[in-house]
Amino acid sequence: xxxxxxxxxxxxxxxxxxxxxxxxxxxxxxxxxxxxxxxxxxxxxxxxxxxxxxxxxxxxxxxxxxxxxxxxxxxxxxxxxxxxxxxxxxxxxxxxxxxxxxxxxxxxx
Numbered sequence: 530x531x532x533x534x535x536x537x538x539x540x541x542x543x544x545x546x547x548x549x550x551x552x553x554x555x556x557x558x559x560x561x562x563x564x565x566x567x568x569x570x571x572x573x574x575x576x577x578x579x580x581x582x583x584x585x586x587x588x589x590x591x592x593x594x595x596x597x598x599x600x601x602x603x604x605x606x607x608x609x610x611x612x613x614x615x616x617x618x619x620x621x622x623x624x625x626x627x628x629x630x631x632x633x634x635x636x637x638x
Contacts, residue, residue, distance in 0.1 A: 550574070550582040551611035552632075555601045558590045562621050566605035569622035577634050607632070 556563035609616040618631040
């Protein structure tokens with residue numbers, strides 16, 4: 530699984546770059562848990578970040594050395610690289626509220 534899913538990220542204007550989200554999803558092959566994590570993350574991004582996100586999927590079975598870059602200890606793990614600060618969430622991302630809190634995607638009040 531080496532998917533890059535874009536929500537308009539590459540076409541963003543300079544003013545929109547501050548609002549773009551770059552996410553990396555670390556998985557191990559196409560296991561049910563990996564596929565669930567990708568589906569859950571994509572659904573959340575489509576709902577909350579439509580047109581402002583990019584998901585890069587890193588398969589650690591194919592590129593295990595990439596785990597060191599983001600200090601990955603368990604999989605699946607999603608890493609929010611942009612906007613700062615860096616954030617990580619481990620699991621299949623099925624608990625939407627936990628993902629929203631972890632990625633800081635909740636509505637600002």
